Amino acid sequence: MTTLAANKPAYDGTTLDLSGKSGARAIRNGLATVLITLCFLIAVIPLIWILWTVVSKGYSLVLDASWWSQSQRGITSRREGGGAYHAIMGSIIMALMCAAIAVPLGVLGAIYLIEYGKGSKAARAVSFMVDILTGVPSIVAALFVYAVWITMLGQNRIGFAVSLSLVLLMMPVVLRSTEEMLKLVPDELREAAYALGVPKWKTILKVVVPTAFGGIVTGIMLGLARVIGETAPLLILVGYSKVINMNPFEGFMGALPTMINNDRGDMALPAAEARVWSTALTLILLVLALNLIARLIARFSTIKSK
Template sequence: MTTPSRAASLGSVSLGRKIKDRAVQGLVYLAFALALIPLVSVLWTVVGNGAKRLDADFLNHSMNGVSGRDTGGGAYHAIIGTLEQVAIASLIAVPIAVLTAIYLVEYGANGRLARVVSFFVDVMTGIPSIVAGLFVLALWLLTLDFGFSGLAGALSLTILMIPTVVRATEEMLKLVPNELREASYALGVPRWRTILFVVVPTALTGMITGIMLAVARVMGETAPLLLTIFFTKAINTDPLSGPQGSLPTFIWEQAKDPSQNSIDRAWTGALVLILIIMLLNLVARIIAGRRAPTGR
């Protein structure tokens, strides 16, 4: 039987916990609001300044024959270049990174090779983007004597993508319950089929999120592209030869021109880059949602 004094004590404890819970909840909301301030500010600034030139002409014309003071011109050549370079980098980096993460989680465990691989992934995570560009410049362009090309830029982006995708995929695979693996093994399913048809589909949504984070990161890189693809105002749809445009180098080139028309084109290029990243993330979310296990 609870005495009145003890009931009062329990009530005060409960009240104290409620107050602490409300206080912590308020701090979380406050931190969330503070984190949104710079994001909303950046988006507001980019949209406000970039919407002026966002029209059909900007999306369908290049800067070939257009000077910085001219009112025309667009980023068509840069959009094509960015999409090609990121697509090539993703085709190279994603399979390598996903297979590496599967080895580290499903096969390597605490083996010596797994520790070595994990160490080098950590090292690659901290590599500055310009160092990746210098590496491709020294190996691909100077040593192997290939010229500036979209492929060279894609190789430098690949170096930056791999560690991000490896770490994201590794964490998602670790979150898959071992009970799912054990149930599959109990039915006589081989390990490789268990990984392919049970583990990977379960972790697919998080894996795609990690891949899109890597894509969003490399899509805005400028330094490695200046060293590997250079820049051009003409349209070059061939990523295997010749300098190729990209949205980051387009923004850099236009922003350094003091003309207001060039500054407007730089802002619009930044807005287009954000919109492309948002569109790719939306498409990836839809694909991941449709392929995710339903549990039925």
């Protein structure tokens, strides 16, 4: 012990400075900072340019109260006036019908994958099919529904058919987001419920789903934002109508994407051009509202990251 103490170097009171960077490290750090900043600007500048173009050319009609309360009934491409009420309501109705089908399928499918079928062949098959649906283009989903609904069953082109095709696009988003949120629920909560004698189905209903509720709703809102701006299903499965139609099971329906498509061929006319840009801005505002709602729900979610 005496020998070790004698050989130990004396502390001279100085501290080791680790705050500085070597020349090579400083160059690499600066280069990485410049590249990241450039990538950020490359991504943001086109976005700001698009938003500025849409807002500057479409705000005039959006600020008019009649835009939100009137349809385009009797309005031609050369004539000014009318509103987008029929298209807004058509988009919302078809999206809500889509959600009424896609949300139960997506949530229940995620519960099966996480709580019941983990590791089973059936679960792997379901997960594989969901991965395929995630990458299916909207026009392929529309053509599939057209082949079944119109060609095979002999039904008409209506808004409900559009909702069926949108289900194929929204359901994978809801399922995957719900699946990830259920994975974040601590197993200790499940085990505590089982230890108290609570059945598994009641544990899922009363413990697991409420814990992940905020994230589940966020995924649903993002799924709605994903499908509400789709155009291909509208062009294939329902005709555009300038009048207000609240019945998705009969007749043509207006929607914001098809309202843009209806006037885009007459962009040389001032009235048609104003309607196109204003409809585009309305669609952006609708999607923005859905995303903001999803953000608020995520902020107040019961699952917090540490």
